Amino acid sequence: xxxxxxxxxxxxxxxxxxxxxxxxxxxxxxxxxxxxxxxxxxxxxxxxxxxxxxxxxxxxxxxxxxxxxxxxxxxxxxxxxxxxxxxxxxxxxxxxxxxxxxxxxxxxxxxxxxxxxxxxxxxxxxxxxxxxxxxxxxxxxxxxxxxxxxxxxxxxxxxxxxxxxxxxxxxxxxxxxxxxxxxxxxxxxxxxxxxxxxxxxxxxxxxxxxxxxxxxxxxxxxxxxxxxxxxxxxxxxxxxxxxxxxxxxxxxxxxxxxxxxxxxxxxxxxxxxxxxxxxxxxxxxxxxxxxxxxxxxxxxxxxxxxxxxxxxxxxxxxxxxxxxxxxxxxxxxxxxxxxxxxxxxxxxxxxxxxxxxxxxxxxxxxxxxxxxxxxxxxxxxxxxxxxxxxxxxxxxxxxxxxxxxxxxxxxxxxxxxxxxxxxxxxxxxxxxxxxxxxxxxxxxxxxxxxxxxxxxxxxxxxxxxxxxxxxxxxxxxxxxxxxxxxxxxxxxxxxxxxxxxxxxxxxxxxxxxxxxxxxxxxxxxxxxxxxxxxxxxxxxxxxxxxxxxxxxxxxxxxxxxxxx
RNA sequence: GCACCCGUAGCUCAGCUGGAUAGAGCGUUGGCUUGCGGAGCCAAAGGUCGUAGGUUCAAAUCCUAUCGGGUGUACCA
Numbered sequence: 001x002x003x004x005x006x007x008x009x010x011x012x013x014x015x016x017x018x019x020x021x022x023x024x025x026x027x028x029x030x031x032x033x034x035x036x037x038x039x040x041x042x043x044x045x046x047x048x049x050x051x052x053x054x055x056x057x058x059x060x061x062x063x064x065x066x067x068x069x070x071x072x073x074x075x076x077x078x079x080x081x082x083x084x085x086x087x088x089x090x091x092x093x094x095x096x097x098x099x100x101x102x103x104x105x106x107x108x109x110x111x112x113x114x115x116x117x118x119x120x121x122x123x124x125x126x127x128x129x130x131x132x133x134x135x136x137x138x139x140x141x142x143x144x145x146x147x148x149x150x151x152x153x154x155x156x157x158x159x160x161x162x163x164x165x166x167x168x169x170x171x172x173x174x175x176x177x178x179x180x181x182x183x184x185x186x187x188x189x190x191x192x193x194x195x196x197x198x199x200x201x202x203x204x205x206x207x208x209x210x211x212x213x214x215x216x217x218x219x220x221x222x223x224x225x226x227x228x229x230x231x232x233x234x235x236x237x238x239x240x241x242x243x244x245x246x247x248x249x250x251x252x253x254x255x256x257x258x259x260x261x262x263x264x265x266x267x268x269x270x271x272x273x274x275x276x277x278x279x280x281x282x283x284x285x286x287x288x289x290x291x292x293x294x295x296x297x298x299x300x301x302x303x304x305x306x307x308x309x310x311x312x313x314x315x316x317x318x319x320x321x322x323x324x325x326x327x328x329x330x331x332x333x334x335x336x337x338x339x340x341x342x343x344x345x346x347x348x349x350x351x352x353x354x355x356x357x358x359x360x361x362x363x364x365x366x367x368x369x370x371x372x373x374x375x376x377x378x379x380x381x382x383x384x385x386x387x388x389x390x391x392x393x394x395x396x397x398x399x400x401x402x403x404x405x406x407x408x409x410x411x412x413x414x415x416x417x418x419x420x421x422x423x424x425x426x427x428x429x430x431x432x433x434x435x436x437x438x439x440x441x442x443x444x445x446x447x448x449x450x451x452x453x454x455x456x457x458x459x460x461x462x463x464x465x466x467x468x469x470x471x472x473x474x475x476x477x478x479x480x481x482x483x484x485x486x487x488x489x490x491x492x493x494x495x496x497x498x499x500x501x502x503x504x505x506x507x508x509x510x511x512x513x514x515x516x517x518x519x520x521x522x523x524x525x526x527x528x529x530x531x532x533x534x535x536x537x538x539x540x541x542x543x544x545x546x547x548x549x550x551x552x553x554x555x556x557x558x559x560x561x562x563x564x
Numbered sequence: 565g566c567a568c569c570c571g572u573a574g575c576u577c578a579g580c581u582g583g584a585u586a587g588a589g590c591g592u593u594g595g596c597u598u599g600c601g602g603a604g605c606c607a608a609a610g611g612u613c614g615u616a617g618g619u620u621c622a623a624a625u626c627c628u629a630u631c632g633g634g635u636g637u638a639c640c641a
Contacts, residue, residue, distance in 0.1 A: 031584080041583060047621080054621090080584035081622075118641065159640050200640085266641090291639050300567070305639040315641050341569065345636045348568090371569080372635085413603095425577065429570055430634075437576070441603060443589040444577085451603050459600050511578060514588080521604055530600045542600095564603080 001096050002028055002495055005038065005072065005086070012064045013042060017057070020049040028086075030492060036077065036085030037093075037488055043082040054082025090479050096491035097544050102498050103145035110146040111330050112138040113322075114338035115252075118155040119244035119265070120164040122193035123251060125373035125433060126340050128391035132422045132557065133370055134338040135257045136506040139555050144501040149261045149330050152248075153322055156241055156265040157224060158315065162217030163199030164192060165237060166209065169216075171195065177235035189247040192240050193390075214310070221312060224267045251391060256415060256557065264325060266318045273321025274313045277306045284356045292317075294353040304349045319350045327361055334364055341369040341428075368504060371430035389433065394418065397435035412559045413447050414439075419558050420446030424510040444514050446558055449549065452517035456546040457562040459529050463539050477537060482527045486541055489519045493548050497555075506556060513552045520545050 006026040013021035024045055031039035043058035050057060058078040065084070066076055075087035088096075114134020117123040134150075142148045155161065172179045183191050202209035220237060228234040245263070252259070277285055277292060285294050290309030294316070296302045306317040313321070326335055337347060347367045355362035373389060398414045417439050424444065425431055441447040479487055496512040499505075520542075529538040550560035 025581085027581085035584075039584090044583065044622085083584065116641095121641085155641060163640085203640090289638075293638065296637090302567080302637045304637090308639040310639080312639090314639060318641090340635095342635055343641085345568070346641090369569090374634095429577090432576065434576075437590070440590075443603095445589085445603090447603065448589095451601080455601055455604080462600065507578085511588090514578095518588090518605095522606095524600080525596090525605045528600070532600095563601090 001072070001092065001099065001491075002038070005069065008068055009040060009042065009061075009065065012061060012068055013046065016060055016064060017046060017050060021046055024049075030495075031083070031085065033485060033488075035079060035083070036075070036087045038086045038088070039083050040086075041083055043078075043084060047082070058082045058084050090477060090484065090487075093479070093484070093487045093491055094477055096494075097487065099491070099494045101143060101494045101501070104498065104501055105141055105144040105146035108146045108334060109330060109332045110141050110148045111151060111326050111332040111335045112141065112148055112338065113151045113153055113264075113326070113336065114138075115248075115260075116153045116339060117244075117248055118160060119241050120156070120161045120192055121196045122189070122388060123248065123391045125389040125391060125394055128255075128394060128418075129370065129373050129422050129431065130338055130340065131252070131255065131257060132419055133427060133506065135255075136423055136556050137336070137338060137368070137504055138258065139557065140497075140501050140504070140506060140509075143497065143555060149332070150258060151262045151264060151326065152260045153264045153269075154248075154266065155315070155318075156244075157217075157220055157267045157270060158318075159203075159213070159217050160196060160200075161220055161237075162213045163203050164196040164240070165199075165220065165233070166213045166216050167195035167199035167202065168192070168236060168240065169233075170198075172236070175232035175236060177232055177239060180236065180239050188243045189392075192243060218310065218312070221270070224270075254395065254415075255419075256559075258557075262329070264322055266315075269321035269325045270313045270318050271321070272325055273317035273319070274307065276320050276324055277313070277317045280357050284353055294349060296349045296352060299352050301345065301349050301352060304346065304353075306353075316346065316350055319347065320354060323350070323354060323361065323365055324358075332364065334366065336366050336368055338368045338370070341371055343367070344369045368427070370427045373431050373433050394433065394435070398439040401436060401439040402441060410561075410564070412561055413441070413450065413564065416446030416450050416553075416558045417441060418446075419556060420449070420510060423506050423556055424514075426507050427505060449513055449517050449553060449558070450561060450564060452520055453546055453549045453553070453560045454562060454564045455524065456520065456542050456549070459542050460539070460546065461562070462530060463535075479537065480527075480534070482523055483534070483537060483541055486519050486523045486545060489516050490541075490544050490548050492516075493552065497552075509552055509555060513549060513556075516545070516549060516552075520549075 006028050009026045009028075010024070013024060013026070024042060026040060026042055028038040028040050030037070043054040043061060046057050047054040055078060062076045062078055062084055065073070072088055072092045073086055074089045077085045079085055112134060115127060115131040117127045138148050138150050169175055199213060203213050219233060223231070223234050223237060229238060281287060281292060285292050285306055291305045292307035293303050293305050296304055304316050305314050306320070308314055323335070326332065339347070344367065351362045351365060351367070395414070395418065398418045402414050402417065421439065422431065492512065496508055500508040527538060529535060529542055532538065553560045
């Protein structure tokens, strides 16, 4: 409906003002309720081209629109400096409520890579954020008709693994995999994570340790090459690796994320990356000080090492391998990599280098970056120093906060609190995580939305129990002001979703759903539904509202229970 | 040093393809008569939109400079 109106307005402008209005874009937006349902500022925009006062343009335009849009529109006014405010007929609102979001990505093959935790390291708050944002973005693209493959990338080889394994071997008093059985199930992940921190400290402070770690790192690459499952070191490696992957799976399950279609361990893309980079030494990459590098300076970036002087691929070469591997596996129309903002420059360099020999692939790959999770009171998170906020800590904080409210500790509510807290901010800036506040169940929160849904469902349920309560709506279905406000807000849903898809901004949905729930709560206070003469219309609205809210929440990965 | 991101109420954030009195939540203060779930609703107080210029009929929004914070910047990911 919105774009239909926009087109009609554009046409009217051209008819009235000719070429001056040819390239003008019509933006209908949702003004404050006092002004109307939609508003446009075309008259203000055209004023300059036409050398007229905005109102001189708005007036004939309004007259024209009253004719051409007589079916849809009940009122058109000019207000303020020259805004044209439009009020729709109630029947049109009822039609709009039934509209579905656009299939703007219909049939497009899309790969979404996100979460990307590293085995042998802790899965921290940043990974949790990436996971939830990625899940929501993938849902959005799927809703718009995209064929989305969700993939997950992680470093199961590389120096960080060397550090962890080195420390583990030290702790076990040598390469004694049999001693791993002493580690309790609940402790495994933390134990491995702690060894990364210890290994890293040793690497930085102790030359001997550093040498040993570099050697272990090489042995681990070797172990992949020879498919060694049997040596003592291999047993330690594969066991701990599996612990990590099991831990990831368990967490994703808890988060109720849609399952990943594929995991790409670095070990599976390292060779492809190495090979690809080597093929373009001389033309794209170059040798320098024993390493293979790409000079990003020519594009205002920086030099990045792709292959180290130990002949091992760095994460840059692995990313090259990954990008090509995803291409081979899925040949997507569009490939998204969703990570922390800290990866931005690195990926820009990687993509810039690929652009030189595979421009289409580089063009089809988009990096979406988000901010970081920080604790209140500052303090930087670093998995190297061990000063980190683990994903499980956040979930645990959410759980304990909600347990303090009797009878409200359901997993659905806790998850809603966390997911919503992470998604409601615009992607891009950092999130300040306050365990207490972010998990609070009041105000602009996931549980507030769930509650606002459950209340509506409760009304619907009561109405369905008593058969004769349905009543009739009457054919005109004219709404009272309180009803109309809610109806109008419901019609905004498809517009918000469409915008969120185009701009890839899930928080727009959060903002909208919160406003929608507020409008419903407001409606609820002053409009009796059951046993009211207007029951039929109101019940219809409540039901449309509930399904709209539920659909929106599900997109965000938040359950919409009928009762809480 | 260079590059990128951020700076809106006490706190956490919307608003940023320029437009009508800058909006929420938390917190504070004061209300909500037996009614569909009070995890709710209403109201009040609280803002030189970091600062200074510029473009414009119109700037939180665009441009420039500047200050403050963050991230990245050759062999970690």
